Amino acid sequence: MNPAVTILLAQALLLGAPCASSQASKSSLPGGAAPGASPAVRVSVADSCASLDVRGEVAAAEDIVAAFARQEGWDPALARGTFDAVEVFDTQDALWRRVLSLNSLPQDTPLPTSGLVAGIEKRVFVVVCPAEYLRLNPEYARRTESWRRLLAHEIAHRLHVNTLAGNDDAMGPVWFFEGFAVLAAGQNLDEGLAYPDVKEALAATKEKGPLAYRRFVAAVRLLAARHPLKELVAKANEAGFEEWLQAPGR
Numbered sequence: 027m028n029p030a031v032t033i034l035l036a037q038a039l040l041l042g043a044p045c046a047s048s049q050a051s052k053s054s055l056p057g058g059a060a061p062g063a064s065p066a067v068r069v070s071v072a073d074s075c076a077s078l079d080v081r082g083e084v085a086a087a088e089d090i091v092a093a094f095a096r097q098e099g100w101d102p103a104l105a106r107g108t109f110d111a112v113e114v115f116d117t118q119d120a121l122w123r124r125v126l127s128l129n130s131l132p133q134d135t136p137l138p139t140s141g142l143v144a145g146i147e148k149r150v151f152v153v154v155c156p157a158e159y160l161r162l163n164p165e166y167a168r169r170t171e172s173w174r175r176l177l178a179h180e181i182a183h184r185l186h187v188n189t190l191a192g193n194d195d196a197m198g199p200v201w202f203f204e205g206f207a208v209l210a211a212g213q214n215l216d217e218g219l220a221y222p223d224v225k226e227a228l229a230a231t232k233e234k235g236p237l238a239y240r241r242f243v244a245a246v247r248l249l250a251a252r253h254p255l256k257e258l259v260a261k262a263n264e265a266g267f268e269e270w271l272q273a274p275g276r
């Protein structure tokens with residue numbers, strides 16, 4: 027297994043994270059390929075959600091992340107063309123078997139996280155049908171536009187990597203890059219949760235238990251209100267990032 031995949035899957039297991047492995051694919055190229063809605067993107071959809079407008083949802087998700095990129099001062103093209111195919115599965119098990127085959131791993135490799143619902147692996151966008159998302163993750167999936175926002179979350183990880191010139195080892199701590207993706211996707215998982223200061227926000231990112239992404243995005247949202255997100259992204263992988271965030275005057 028590619029070390030990045032191993033590490034991310036292990037982290038996902040600990041955190042109950044919904045992503046396959048945010049850093050697994052090193053193949054995103056800024057603006058390199060056609061937009062998600064393009065006929066050039068191959069789409070395959072399981073029978074149980076065949077009525078979904080997958081191309082439309084993917085296009086809307088790309089638009090969400092491109093608008094976020096523009097708002098934060100990045101080239102919106104960095105959010106586009108980050109995959110060549112979209113595959114929608116009716117079960118988590120089918121999705122996991124596809125993730126394993128894309129990464130040339132044995133098919134009997136155990137699922138690392140019960141919350142796995144989507145990912146972009148080797149430029150293939152894999153995701154479960156909305157009904158399976160709801161079954162696996164009702165707290166997040168019952169929200170308005172949750173499936174579209176889930177797609178946007180995965181695209182947001184590729185945007186993040188593209189802002190780092192493709193270096194997916196520079197995304198910073200898990201809480202930071204997952205909070206970034208939730209924020210960029212407009213998933214609003216932190217509704218009703220706001221921390222009074224940076225110290226509490228960072229402490230909350232270390233808490234164990236369900237709904238970790240809710241705490242992660244609340245922390246990132248607080249930090250993004252105090253610093254340009256570009257600055258946070260640039261510093262997130264530096265040693266002492268969290269100390270810098272808590273330094274007097276910040």
Ligand SMILES: [Zn+2]
Pocket residue numbers: 044045048179180183204207
């Ligand atoms: Zn994620």
